[in-house]
Amino acid sequence: MATSLSETLTVNDTTVCSICFEKFKTPRYLPCKHSFCHECLSSYIVSQCKSTEPRLGFHCPLCREYIPSDGASGKPEDWAGLFPRNDILQKMIDKLDNQLCEPCLRDNDHEEALNYCLQCNEYLCKLCTKCHKKSMASLDHRIFKISEMESIEIVPKLEVANICHEHQNEKVQLYCHDHEQPCCALCGGTEHRKCEKVDTLENAVRFLKESREMDSILNKIKTFKKRLLNAKTRQEKNVSEIESTVDENIAKNEKIFLDLAERLDQMKTVYTDEMCSNLKKGKAKLQSGIEKFEDALLYVSYCESGIEQAKGSENVSEAMVKFITAKEKFQKISNLELKEMYFKICAVESPRWRKFMELKNIAEVELVESFRPLDFDIRNTELTKCKEITIKDGMVYNGLFLPEKRFLIIDYKHNGPCLMYDENWERIHVNDSLGKPYDATRIRDELYITDVSAKTIQVFAIADFQKLRSIDMHHLIYGITNLNDILYIACGDKILKVDSRGQVLQT
Numbered sequence: 001m002a003t004s005l006s007e008t009l010t011v012n013d014t015t016v017c018s019i020c021f022e023k024f025k026t027p028r029y030l031p032c033k034h035s036f037c038h039e040c041l042s043s044y045i046v047s048q049c050k051s052t053e054p055r056l057g058f059h060c061p062l063c064r065e066y067i068p069s070d071g072a073s074g075k076p077e078d079w080a081g082l083f084p085r086n087d088i089l090q091k092m093i094d095k096l097d098n099q100l101c102e103p104c105l106r107d108n109d110h111e112e113a114l115n116y117c118l119q120c121n122e123y124l125c126k127l128c129t130k131c132h133k134k135s136m137a138s139l140d141h142r143i144f145k146i147s148e149m150e151s152i153e154i155v156p157k158l159e160v161a162n163i164c165h166e167h168q169n170e171k172v173q174l175y176c177h178d179h180e181q182p183c184c185a186l187c188g189g190t191e192h193r194k195c196e197k198v199d200t201l202e203n204a205v206r207f208l209k210e211s212r213e214m215d216s217i218l219n220k221i222k223t224f225k226k227r228l229l230n231a232k233t234r235q236e237k238n239v240s241e242i243e244s245t246v247d248e249n250i251a252k253n254e255k256i257f258l259d260l261a262e263r264l265d266q267m268k269t270v271y272t273d274e275m276c277s278n279l280k281k282g283k284a285k286l287q288s289g290i291e292k293f294e295d296a297l298l299y300v301s302y303c304e305s306g307i308e309q310a311k312g313s314e315n316v317s318e319a320m321v322k323f324i325t326a327k328e329k330f331q332k333i334s335n336l337e338l339k340e341m342y343f344k345i346c347a348v349e350s351p352r353w354r355k356f357m358e359l360k361n362i363a364e365v366e367l368v369e370s371f372r373p374l375d376f377d378i379r380n381t382e383l384t385k386c387k388e389i390t391i392k393d394g395m396v397y398n399g400l401f402l403p404e405k406r407f408l409i410i411d412y413k414h415n416g417p418c419l420m421y422d423e424n425w426e427r428i429h430v431n432d433s434l435g436k437p438y439d440a441t442r443i444r445d446e447l448y449i450t451d452v453s454a455k456t457i458q459v460f461a462i463a464d465f466q467k468l469r470s471i472d473m474h475h476l477i478y479g480i481t482n483l484n485d486i487l488y489i490a491c492g493d494k495i496l497k498v499d500s501r502g503q504v505l506q507t
Contacts, residue, residue, distance in 0.1 A: 015093055018062055019044060023093050027086040032065040035086045042080035045069075049076040055292070056299040056333060066298040068329055088121055099146060101125035118142040162317055166191065175204035175320060180327075182320055205316045205323075214323060218307045221330055225300045227374045231340040232293035235286050242282050242345045246275045249347040253362060271361050275345065278367035282343040285369070289341045296333060303330040339371040348403045349444060364403060387425055398439045398479075402447075402462055410437045410449070418449060420465060429465040434458055439479045441487070443500055448487065450477045457489070457502070471502035 017024050019040035026038040036044070049055040055076060057068040069079045101111040102122040113123030117132060119141040124132060132138045164170045170184035177197040182204075192198050199207065208214050250272060257268040306326030313319040347363040391411055400408045405423035410416070418437055420429035435453035442448070446468065447460040457471040457480070479490035486505070487498040497506035 015089060024086075024089050025093075027089045028080060028083040029086045030060055030065075030067050030083060032060045032063050032067065034060055034062045035089055036061065038080055041083070042077060045076045045079050056295050056336075057302075066302060068299045068302045070329075088116075088118060091121060092116075099123050101128055103128045113146060115143050115145055118144070162321060172317065172321065173201060175199050175201055177204070177207075180324075182324055201316045201320050205310075205319045208323060209311065214307055214311050217323075217327055217330065218304065218311075220334075221300055221304045221307065221326075224330075224334065224374075225297060225304065228293050228297045228300060228338075231338075231374055232290055232297065235290050235293070235341060238341075238343055239283055239286050242279055242343055245345045245347075246279050249345075249363070250275060256362065267360070267362055271347075271363060271365065274361060274365040275347070278345050278365060282345065282367045282369075286341060286343060292338075293340075296338060299329065299333055302326070303333075337373065339373050342370050342372065344368050389421070389425065391419070400440045400442060400447075402442065408440055408447070410440060412436065412438055431460070431465055433467070438477075441480045441482045443482050443485050443487075446500070448480060448482075448500075450480045450489065452476060452478065457487075471498075473498075473502070 014035075015023055017027070017037045017040055018034075019036055022037075024035065024037055027035045028038050028041055029035040044061055045058050048058045055069075057066055058076075058079075059066055069076070070082050099113045101109075101113045101124055104111040104125055111125035111127070114126050115124045115129045116122070117124060117138070120132075120138070123146070124143070129143060132141065132143065162172050164172055164182075164184035164187060167184050167186050170186055172182040173185050174188045174192075175182050175198070176188075176192045176195050177199065178195040179192065182201070183192060183198075188198050253268075253271065257265065257271075303326040306322045306329075310319040310323035310326065313322065345365065346368050347365045349363045389409070391409070393413075394411045395413045395416065396409055397412050398410045400410075402408060402420070406428070407421055409419045409421070411419065413436065415432060415435065416437055417430050417432040418434065418440070419427055420431075422428050434449060434451045436451060437458075438450045438452050440447060440449045442462065445462050447462050447465075449458045449460065450456075451458055455473055455475060455477060457473060457477065459468045459471065460466060461468055473489065473491070473496070475491040475496070477489050477491050477496075481488050485500060487496075487500065489496045489498060494507055496504055498504050
């Protein structure tokens with residue numbers, strides 16, 4: 001943190017950190033030109049990144065401008081050290097009580113300093129200031145009076161981006177197309193000596209504009225931004241969906257709660273609490289995901305702005321730097337495995353609900369969480385076999401997942417059995433009463449299985465696999481599914497819409 005001083009600090013004192021309100025210690029400045037103590041900035045970044053993982057950037061504590069990070073997304077504690085030090089502020093604080101002209105000190109003369117040159121990072125006396133302003137080498141340097149410096153924003157001249165990464169004292173002058181990297185003349189004659197195409201910045205920027213590579217990257221950024229926005233919108237909609245699901249499920253069971261008196265009132269409390277708890281968890285995770293996409297959108301917008309500025313810039317050096325910076329940042333976020341979350345809250349009624357004295361809840365309530373990548377390519381999907389069941393002489397086409405982690409397998413052959421397994425893949429029920437079973441679906445506590453040879457739908461209780469009734473369809477029936485408790489049955493060249501009692505509603 002900053003070092004505490006005894007003197008009274010003014011509101012406009014730019015040597016004071018706006019986070020800890022003390023004199024700067026190892027100040028670092030952000031692209032928005034605001035400076036903070038290294039430790040203050042690091043603590044702030046880490047606290048901002050706690051809510052969303054992984055995070056790609058943060059907002060400036062003062063102006064709230066979005067600051068994309070160049071560091072690893074999973075290590076926000078290292079980000080502060082990647083921002084440049086504000087050596088001018090540090091020097092002002094170190095020499096508060098001993099501000100002598102530095103050029104004169106080199107000749108062992110002790111002259112009081114009246115001004116400060118930002119480019120040279122030196123204190124100047126009156127005479128040296130006069131000479132400084134006359135010299136062609138320092139004619140355009142920014143010089144301030146020392147008395148004014150504590151009330152103005154002090155930031156080093158931002159030329160860091162134009163400096164070669166390999167040689168800190170050299171400016172970027174060339175661009176290597178092979179490595180897609182700007183470099184200095186020294187790099188051009190050494191590291192990039194054998195590269196096929198090394199060009200001047202002017203020619204490189206002209207080529208990038210004429211080849212429409214900038215437009216291509218900008219279009220990719222806009223497309224990626226649209227995907228992020230759509231994913232964020234879907235997750236915001238998912239919040240409403242799971243809220244509606246909870247409301248609908250609570251309302252649906254309200255009559256049951258009222259009918260079951262005091263004992264069911266206790267169960268209602270448990271049920272409602274589980275619903276709300278899962279809703280809270282789901283909303284919290286979705287909100288975290290929404291913040292992640294907001295963060296990514298800001299990061300991509302930053303890239304988009306950089307490309308657009310590069311396109312419109314007349315300064316080739318600035319255009320190149322902005323283009324490369326935006327391109328590298330976009331490549332960074334493009335390589336991240338961003339995944340969109342989707343939740344739904346399932347409330348599956350227990351098959352033993354009538355034995356309410358033994359139950360803690362009337363439904364199995366859980367928050368079902370799933371992820372899907374923004375860019376899903378089935379060609380890159382890998383399937384892993386976790387277990388295998390062998391059914392001797394069987395013809396298995398269909399199956400169905402059931403409550404309590406059970407699943408049903410249908411053996412499609414004459415007098416083929418329907419086999420029910422538990423979560424450990426142990427067979428717990430066998431039903432061989434059907435002529436030729438084909439497909440199955442589930443509505444509440446009932447299991448509907450199509451029997452091709454008998455032209456019927458056989459209805460069973462999910463809890464114990466006991467037959468409840470048979471629905472005669474008078475058609476060869478195959479596939480079956482349901483939506484909102486309505487059955488949809490494939491019958492050769494047509495599909496029947498049927499209610500759960502077998503009444504045909506539509507063909």
